[in-house]
Amino acid sequence: MFRVSGVLRSAAKTYENIIVEIRPNKVALITLNRPKALNALSTPLLNELVDALQVLQNDASVGAIVLTGSEKAFAAGADIKEMSTKSYMEVFQNRLFGQTDAIVQKIQKPVIAAVNGFALGGGCELAMMCDFILAGENAKFGQPEIKLGTIPGIGGTQRLARAVGKSKAMELVLTGRFMDAAEAERSGLVSRIVPAKDLVEEAVKTAGTMAAFSQPIVSIAKECVNAAFETTLAEGLRLERRLFYSTFATNDQKEGMAAFSDKRDPKFTNN
Numbered sequence: 001m002f003r004v005s006g007v008l009r010s011a012a013k014t015y016e017n018i019i020v021e022i023r024p025n026k027v028a029l030i031t032l033n034r035p036k037a038l039n040a041l042s043t044p045l046l047n048e049l050v051d052a053l054q055v056l057q058n059d060a061s062v063g064a065i066v067l068t069g070s071e072k073a074f075a076a077g078a079d080i081k082e083m084s085t086k087s088y089m090e091v092f093q094n095r096l097f098g099q100t101d102a103i104v105q106k107i108q109k110p111v112i113a114a115v116n117g118f119a120l121g122g123g124c125e126l127a128m129m130c131d132f133i134l135a136g137e138n139a140k141f142g143q144p145e146i147k148l149g150t151i152p153g154i155g156g157t158q159r160l161a162r163a164v165g166k167s168k169a170m171e172l173v174l175t176g177r178f179m180d181a182a183e184a185e186r187s188g189l190v191s192r193i194v195p196a197k198d199l200v201e202e203a204v205k206t207a208g209t210m211a212a213f214s215q216p217i218v219s220i221a222k223e224c225v226n227a228a229f230e231t232t233l234a235e236g237l238r239l240e241r242r243l244f245y246s247t248f249a250t251n252d253q254k255e256g257m258a259a260f261s262d263k264r265d266p267k268f269t270n271n
């Protein structure tokens with residue numbers, strides 16, 4: 001489903017496993033919608049999610065995206081029932097979960113994961129692919145793949161280690177223990193905890209803050225922070241300085257600084 005503030009968009013895309021809603025503050029809200037399976041990440045769901053993100057990336061009326069699930073589960077993992085009988089050649093040749101690479105590589109707009117309930121296995125990995133995580137106080141994070149005789153395969157070993165450090169990541173991956181929202185915030189996995197019932201609206205409001213800024217500048221800032229996970233400090237600092245200089249080639253930098261001097265709100269035009 002694809003809705004604009006509750007109304008179905010005319011050039012609507014039909015999705016069966018997600019709901020996409022465009023809010024008036026230039027925020028797109030994507031809700032994972034397989035409640036009976038606790039939003040387990042089946043191939044059709046992941047294909048729809050990646051498709052929707054690419055549509056929203058190309059939609060100039062959208063400045064930021066929120067990805068959420070239900071109060072019980074953000075996503076309880078990759079779909080175990082779908083995976084259980086697959087052979088090595090099937091997962092290898094069909095590049096199981098390969099479509100998710102596009103989430104990190106192709107989406108320049110900020111994406112917030114608003115996590116209530118379980119974010120386990122692929123669900124925790126999906127949340128970590130987003131730019132930051134806001135957690136409901138009932139959130140539970142974990143990488144329990146070890147209990148199923150497998151390991152995380154959508155970035156869990158890498159992103160969790162970078163987010164919470166080796167010791168905690170190793171413990172969670174090797175024991176399958178879940179961590180609650182308070183522990184996740186303490187260890188840096190989530191940026192903030194919000195009452196569960198307020199979580200989605202708080203995430204939409206936070207996304208709206210970002211959507212009101214210059215979109216190319218927001219994307220540049222996102223690119224710089226992401227580079228911190230890929231480069232040496234010297235390379236990262238060089239990239240940041242070059243991209244900082246590049247912002248001076250935009251009208252929005254001129255407008256932002258002029259508005260400050262004029263004591264008025266800036267009118268960003270995204271160029």
Ligand SMILES: CCC/C=C/C(=O)SCCNC(=O)CCNC(=O)[C@H](O)C(C)(C)COP(=O)([O-])OP(=O)([O-])OC[C@H]1O[C@@H](n2cnc3c(N)ncnc32)[C@H](O)[C@@H]1OP(=O)([O-])[O-]
Nearest residue numbers: 036037038040076077078079080081120121122144153154
């Ligand atoms: C990335 C590469 C590697 C693999 C990564 C992974 O993510 S591996 C996965 C890592 N994740 C895990 O190992 C967590 C697996 N899940 C659990 O341990 C529990 O569901 C729970 C503790 C999250 C909630 O317990 P609860 O007693 O409150 O609820 P409940 O248990 O009654 O579930 C309700 C329904 O949802 C269904 N369903 C749930 N999850 C999945 C799933 N991932 N898949 C499919 N289905 C799933 C469940 O079968 C049931 O349907 P049924 O049978 O009635 O038709």
